[in-house]
Amino acid sequence: MWSRSNTISMIFVALATTLVCLYARGWGYTIVQHIGISTDFTDITISAAIILSGGLAMLCGADLPVVLIIGTLGVFVSLTLAQDALVRYLSLAAVLFSIGVYGMVVSRNAVRVLMSIELMLNAVNINLVAFARYVDPNLIRGQLFAIFILTVAAAEAAVGLAIVLAVYRNMSTVDMERFNLLKW
């Protein structure tokens, strides 16, 4: 079952891994200098290259999940490796939040949309706890705020899933494209 899309996905994986390894070994700087970009933007250049090659691989017909996962991991590593610990945690939260937004826009099933919202709330919690650890370690107000977000998330999950069940009872479907109860 080896097809053309598998080959292109493998090429993309190899390319992204090579770029990240080059950057981690410190050879990215010389390459970027050779092209003529300031070395302050090495990580951004590397991640732009990964994103562009991911788009190209998608146009050539690569697997969407492979490109998304490997591309995200490569961009994440190359953007955070040289940063402070606080920026690393905040970037992880930003990645998870963006994945949640993507899932919320794209998903067809209403329950999956609710799962994406849970993901976004969790990403915000990581932000608050990271600030409590690195900016405000004496009073840890961030952890207190995270507890309130936990409460709101539990309430949201209960009410949201009850609404999904009510809609399913009336419409016999949970497909987001077929909810037209509120359309005039």
Place this chain on the structure above:
Amino acid sequence: MGENLTALTAWAQNHSETTAFYILAFLAIPFAYGVLLDRRIIRSGFLLIGVFGAISGVFLLLQAQFLAMAQIMIYAVGITLVVVIALMLTNPRLEHDVNPAIPVAKTSGIVVSILLFVTIYLSLRSEIWPLSPSPVKADNVLQIGTGLLTYYSLPFEFASVLLLVALIGAIMLARAEHRPPSQMEERLDAQEDLSSERNDNVVQV
């Protein structure tokens, strides 16, 4: 190759927090994608446990022990259980052969989320953070408890009222409407016809 490997292990021993962080991130991000992209939605419900577990590991790295435990108890057990039960009640078999993504939103969703991440990341990177060098105190659970019952007691009470209201509201929404028995039976019969038709369709496909 061997030299590289020994250098990598030495680096990992010196930077154990960074190594643990990247391991947790490499668990959390693929699990999060699995939640969105898996065709069988019941499986993505269980992958959600993996995401929440990895995030609770991140909380442990950030010295928030109470939140890590609360994360496992509330999210990985409670909310995932509710989600999976809702999936079972809304018949996940219907989604099997359907493409999980809305086609129009597929590319635009990717573009929007990449732009969102770029905006957040650039603003994080260009900011000068007022970092504090001291670690979190060892009795941080005591600090949280004292804070909740003294300075933050009003939000704490509001949170409990919110939970009560959400509980009652969820029961009101999810409860079946009251009907006379005869109508109820007709409705059940109609539902059985519908489900048998649906099963026929599945078999034919």
